[in-house]
Amino acid sequence: MRDYLKFYINGQWVDPLSPRSLDVINPATEAVAGRISIGSAADVDRAVRAARAAFATYSQTSLDERVALLEKIIEEYKKRYADMAAAVTEEMGAPAKLANDSQAAIGIGHLSTALSVLKEYKFQEARGTTTLFKEPIGVCGFITPWNWPVNQIACKVAPALAVGCTMVLKPSEIAPFSAQVWTEILDAAGVPAGVFNLVNGDGPGVGTAIASHPEVDMVSFTGSTRAGIEVARNAAPTVKRVHQELGGKSPNIILPDADFKRAVTSGVRGVMQNSGQSCNAPTRMLVPNARMAEALEYAKAAAEATTVGDPVSSGATIGPVVSAAQWDKIQTLIAKGLEEGATLVAGGPGKPEGLSTGYYVKPTILGGVNNAMTVAREEIFGPVLVIMGYDTVDEAVEIGNDTVYGLAAYVSGGDIDAARKVASRLRAGQVNINSAPTDLNAPFGGFKQSGNGREWGEDAFGEFLETKAVVGFTPRSKT
Structure with missing residues (x-):
C-alpha cells in the first residue's frame, strides 16, 4: 500500500494546505493500491511561487552546471530503475516486461537525449551587428497523462531543466506512483530547491490552477483533445505559451x-x-x-x-x-x-x-x-x-x-x-x-487537433526558450 500524501514544494515534502485524499486503483486487481493527496489552487500557488523564486538563480546557471545536474539525475535514476518499472506496472497495468524495457527505459532515454543536445546547443547566435540570445521562458506548468507516465514527465522535465527553466508538475491522479519515484530521484540528485515541484490532484482543481496562474509562463499538456481545449482556454487570459500533445487516430x-x-x-x-x-x-x-x-x-x-x-x-x-x-x-x-x-x-x-x-x-x-x-x-x-x-x-x-x-x-x-x-x-x-524503430531525437507532436509544438530531441528545447534580439550588440565597423 503506497501512501503518497505529501507534495514536493521548494525542495521539501510538505502537507497539502487542505487535506483531501484519493484512492489509487490497481487496474489488474481492482483493489486500492495506494493513496495520494488532492491539491488545490492554494497548493499550486505555493509551488508556483517557489518556482518563480528559484528561477532567478537557476536561469543563470552555466551550461556546465546543468550538464552536471542531468548527469546526476541519470545516475540516481539508474539506482531506482526497478522501482520505477514496478510503479508503472502497479499504477496503470503495463506488463512487467513492457514496464522495464520501454516505460522505465524511455525515462533514461529522454534524460540522456537532453544531456546530449545540451552539450552542443547554441544559446547565442550573431546576425550582423545583432546577437540573438535564447533564454529560458520561465516557470513551466506540466500536466501529464497516465498511459506513458514516465515518458511524458521526462520529455517535458528533461529539456526544461536543461535550458534553465523551473517547473510545477501535476501528474495524472489515476497513475501517480511513477511521478513520486521520479520526484524522489530528482531530490536525491540535488535539484535546487524550487526548481522542480510536484502537486498531485485532478484537472479541475490543480490542472486549471496551473494553466490559469499568472506566474506560469508556459503550460505543456498531454492528454485528450477535449481537455487540451480547456487548458488553452484557461491559459488564454494570461497569454502564456501553450504546448499540447493531444489525441490521435493514426x-x-x-x-x-x-x-x-x-x-x-x-x-x-x-x-x-x-x-x-x-x-x-x-x-x-x-x-x-x-x-x-x-x-x-x-x-x-x-x-x-x-x-x-x-x-x-x-x-x-x-x-x-x-x-x-x-x-x-x-x-x-x-x-x-x-x-x-x-x-x-x-x-x-x-x-x-x-x-x-x-x-x-x-x-x-x-x-x-x-x-x-x-x-x-x-x-x-x-x-x-x-x-x-x-x-x-x-x-x-x-x-x-x-x-x-x-x-x-x-x-x-x-x-x-x-x-x-x-x-x-x-x-x-x-x-x-516500414516499422522503423523509435528515434528519441525525432520531433514528436501533431498537426490539426493533435496539438501544437514539438517534444523530444533538439526541437523540444525551443518550447522552453524565448528569443531575445540585442541590436547593436556588435558595433558597426567605422571603416
Missing part, C-alpha cells in the same frame, strides 16, 4: 507491394502494445481491397497471438486498461462499431475468458469499416484496430488524411521511394516508414 497505409504478413502483423502489434493506450498507435489500417481477405487473416492471427493477462506474470503480452471508466468507453465503442456494420474479425465485447477481475479487454479487430463509422473517427484508446480497404494509393492517402487528428501516420511498402512519396502527402507530425 492511419497505417499498407501499400500493395509491402511484405503483407510482416506489415499487417507489425501493425496489429503496434495497436495492441500498452493495451492500445498510446496516442500515436496505428489504429486505422488501410489495405488494398484486392488483398483484404489476406490482411484480415494475418490480423486475426496476430490478435489471437496477443496474450492478455496479469501484468506481473511472465506470459502477458498486454495487461488491463487503466480504469473501469476506460474499460466502459472501449466496450461502448466496440458495440457501436458492430451496430454500425463493422465485422468482428477477432476479440469483441466483454472480458477475456478467465479474467473476470481486472479491466481486461479482448484484442479486437474490426473489419468492413469505412471512414464515416464512429470507430474510424473517435480515439478508442484500447486494443482495438479497424481495417479499411482502398482501391488506389490516392484514395488511401485521402482516407488517411480524413481525420481531425494528425499526430502520427505509418506507411509500409517494398519500394522505398513510393513509401516516401506517400509519407510526404500525409498530414501528421511524425510518419513512420
Whole structure:
C-alpha cells in the first residue's frame, strides 16, 4: 500500500494546505493500491511561487552546471530503475516486461537525449551587428497523462531543466506512483530547491490552477483533445505559451507491394502494445481491397497471438486498461462499431475468458469499416484496430488524411521511394516508414487537433526558450 500524501514544494515534502485524499486503483486487481493527496489552487500557488523564486538563480546557471545536474539525475535514476518499472506496472497495468524495457527505459532515454543536445546547443547566435540570445521562458506548468507516465514527465522535465527553466508538475491522479519515484530521484540528485515541484490532484482543481496562474509562463499538456481545449482556454487570459500533445487516430497505409504478413502483423502489434493506450498507435489500417481477405487473416492471427493477462506474470503480452471508466468507453465503442456494420474479425465485447477481475479487454479487430463509422473517427484508446480497404494509393492517402487528428501516420511498402512519396502527402507530425524503430531525437507532436509544438530531441528545447534580439550588440565597423 503506497501512501503518497505529501507534495514536493521548494525542495521539501510538505502537507497539502487542505487535506483531501484519493484512492489509487490497481487496474489488474481492482483493489486500492495506494493513496495520494488532492491539491488545490492554494497548493499550486505555493509551488508556483517557489518556482518563480528559484528561477532567478537557476536561469543563470552555466551550461556546465546543468550538464552536471542531468548527469546526476541519470545516475540516481539508474539506482531506482526497478522501482520505477514496478510503479508503472502497479499504477496503470503495463506488463512487467513492457514496464522495464520501454516505460522505465524511455525515462533514461529522454534524460540522456537532453544531456546530449545540451552539450552542443547554441544559446547565442550573431546576425550582423545583432546577437540573438535564447533564454529560458520561465516557470513551466506540466500536466501529464497516465498511459506513458514516465515518458511524458521526462520529455517535458528533461529539456526544461536543461535550458534553465523551473517547473510545477501535476501528474495524472489515476497513475501517480511513477511521478513520486521520479520526484524522489530528482531530490536525491540535488535539484535546487524550487526548481522542480510536484502537486498531485485532478484537472479541475490543480490542472486549471496551473494553466490559469499568472506566474506560469508556459503550460505543456498531454492528454485528450477535449481537455487540451480547456487548458488553452484557461491559459488564454494570461497569454502564456501553450504546448499540447493531444489525441490521435493514426492511419497505417499498407501499400500493395509491402511484405503483407510482416506489415499487417507489425501493425496489429503496434495497436495492441500498452493495451492500445498510446496516442500515436496505428489504429486505422488501410489495405488494398484486392488483398483484404489476406490482411484480415494475418490480423486475426496476430490478435489471437496477443496474450492478455496479469501484468506481473511472465506470459502477458498486454495487461488491463487503466480504469473501469476506460474499460466502459472501449466496450461502448466496440458495440457501436458492430451496430454500425463493422465485422468482428477477432476479440469483441466483454472480458477475456478467465479474467473476470481486472479491466481486461479482448484484442479486437474490426473489419468492413469505412471512414464515416464512429470507430474510424473517435480515439478508442484500447486494443482495438479497424481495417479499411482502398482501391488506389490516392484514395488511401485521402482516407488517411480524413481525420481531425494528425499526430502520427505509418506507411509500409517494398519500394522505398513510393513509401516516401506517400509519407510526404500525409498530414501528421511524425510518419513512420516500414516499422522503423523509435528515434528519441525525432520531433514528436501533431498537426490539426493533435496539438501544437514539438517534444523530444533538439526541437523540444525551443518550447522552453524565448528569443531575445540585442541590436547593436556588435558595433558597426567605422571603416
